[in-house]
Amino acid sequence: MQFIVIGRDGTDENALERRMAAREAHLETARKMYESSNWLYAAAILNDEGNMAGSMIVCDFESRDALKREWLDNEAYVKGNVWETVEITKAAVAPFWARK
Template identity: 40%
Template sequence: MDAPVEYLITAWDGTDAGALGRRLAVRDAHLAGAQRLAENGELLSGGAILDDDGRMIGSSMHVAFADEASFRAWYDAEPYVTGDVWRDVTVRSMRIFRPSR
């Protein structure tokens, strides 16, 4: 079996007046999806990027999928994508370091 394909997603929200409202409108769906990814072993880490005042302005996620098609299917249905929350997104392939214990 091939190793999963790992990605780093850095996604910045829009900066318009409606940005926070869009995020909050789909946040529960996003978090439920993140929980499913974690249960499947596909979400390795993630969280909100905060500004200096502690407001959510973006997201970072480390994910692993069986293949590019599986990643794309998830990404295209991600509520922060379909809900127009993430406006500036960078997706990079990566290999996550897992130290031995």
């Protein structure tokens, strides 16, 4: 089952600092999720100043529960209080993007 996950960073003065502190761990998880075909593609969301202010991930997991258990429960941006909100929406990815 495919999903679009949008994580929006906090807007306080330390938000970017928290993101940068958790970024290496986040990228390591991203690499593993991509190699396992759970992540199809992802991008940082930029604010008007061009700074990272969120993330968008298109992913494929068995279920919403599996998505949370196998990824989000251990996501550095969640554990590090980077993402203030996380929106999970079911999606249907075009066949040429799906890797499974």
